[in-house]
Amino acid sequence: MTFLADGFRRVDNAVNLAKLETCLSLMERLPDFQTYKRTSYEALVLGPDSRVADLACGLGFDLPRLKQLVPGGGVTGFDLSDSFVKAAQRHVADVLGAADPSITVRQGDIHALGCDPALFDAARIDRSLQHIPDPATAIGEMARIVRPGGIVCASEPDWSSFVIGSDLAGISRHAEDAFRNGFLNPMIGRELVDLVGGHLAITHHSVHPVLLKRLADAEIIFDLTETLQRCVAEERIPAAEAGTFYADLEDRDKNHRFFALLNIHVVAGRKR
Known part of the structure; x- marks a missing residue:
C-alpha cells in the first residue's frame, strides 16, 4: 500500500510521487487551508524588506505569496527532497513568468540547514514537523537562523x-x-506551543478547523481507501465491515452529510 504519511517522510523514494503532489495541490485550493496559511503569514510580522525562510517548502506554493509581502526583501525555500526543490523552482517561475533572484530554493535538512546564523528576519514551517524524527531540533534550527527579535x-x-x-x-x-x-508525530499541533516556547517568546497561538464536506476530497487528503485497507490487513476490522463503513460514507456524501474534521495549530514566537 502507498500510504500518504509514509510517502511524505521519504519523498524522493516515494512509490507514487504524483499522489503526494495531488494531495498538496488540493489542500492548496481549499478555503480552510488558505485561512490558516494567511494567519501564519501575518504571524511572521514581515516588513517590506524582510528576509524570510520557508522550511520544507514542498511544491513552493507559499514562496510567491511570501515574496508579495516582502517586495524589497528575499525569500528562501528549503526542502530535503530534490524532487520538491525542482518542483518549487518551476512553480515560482510559472507564477512570476521568469526567474526572480530574490526567491531561491535550496536543498536542506531542517535539522541542520548549513546556513549562517541570524540570516533571516523570519522563518516558517507548515505541516512538516509531523513527518520528521526530531521536531525540537528543527525548531531550534529555525531559531538559530533568525536574527534576535x-x-x-x-x-x-x-x-x-x-x-x-x-x-x-x-x-x-x-x-x-x-x-x-501513520505519522511520526501525530500530536505535534498541541505540542507546538511548548516546542516553540522552549526557544522563543510566544507571540501567537491560534487553532483552525479544517472541515471537508466531500468524500472525494477526504479520499485524497486523508487516504481513506488506503487507511481501510490497512485496517483490514492488520485485522483491526473485518473486510465486510470496512465495506459497510465505506458504503455509509458514500451514502452520506450523496446526501450532503459527509464530513471529516481536523484542527491545525498555528504558533509563533520571537527570538529573545
Whole structure:
C-alpha cells in the first residue's frame, strides 16, 4: 500500500510521487487551508524588506505569496527532497513568468540547514514537523537562523482531533486511529506551543478547523481507501465491515452529510 504519511517522510523514494503532489495541490485550493496559511503569514510580522525562510517548502506554493509581502526583501525555500526543490523552482517561475533572484530554493535538512546564523528576519514551517524524527531540533534550527527579535512560525495538525462523521462510530474510530498512527508525530499541533516556547517568546497561538464536506476530497487528503485497507490487513476490522463503513460514507456524501474534521495549530514566537 502507498500510504500518504509514509510517502511524505521519504519523498524522493516515494512509490507514487504524483499522489503526494495531488494531495498538496488540493489542500492548496481549499478555503480552510488558505485561512490558516494567511494567519501564519501575518504571524511572521514581515516588513517590506524582510528576509524570510520557508522550511520544507514542498511544491513552493507559499514562496510567491511570501515574496508579495516582502517586495524589497528575499525569500528562501528549503526542502530535503530534490524532487520538491525542482518542483518549487518551476512553480515560482510559472507564477512570476521568469526567474526572480530574490526567491531561491535550496536543498536542506531542517535539522541542520548549513546556513549562517541570524540570516533571516523570519522563518516558517507548515505541516512538516509531523513527518520528521526530531521536531525540537528543527525548531531550534529555525531559531538559530533568525536574527534576535525575529519570528519563527509553525503550523501543524493535531491528529487527535481527526474525526470522520459516520453512523458506524466504532469502525470510524479504527480508521481514524490507523491514519493518525501513520505519522511520526501525530500530536505535534498541541505540542507546538511548548516546542516553540522552549526557544522563543510566544507571540501567537491560534487553532483552525479544517472541515471537508466531500468524500472525494477526504479520499485524497486523508487516504481513506488506503487507511481501510490497512485496517483490514492488520485485522483491526473485518473486510465486510470496512465495506459497510465505506458504503455509509458514500451514502452520506450523496446526501450532503459527509464530513471529516481536523484542527491545525498555528504558533509563533520571537527570538529573545
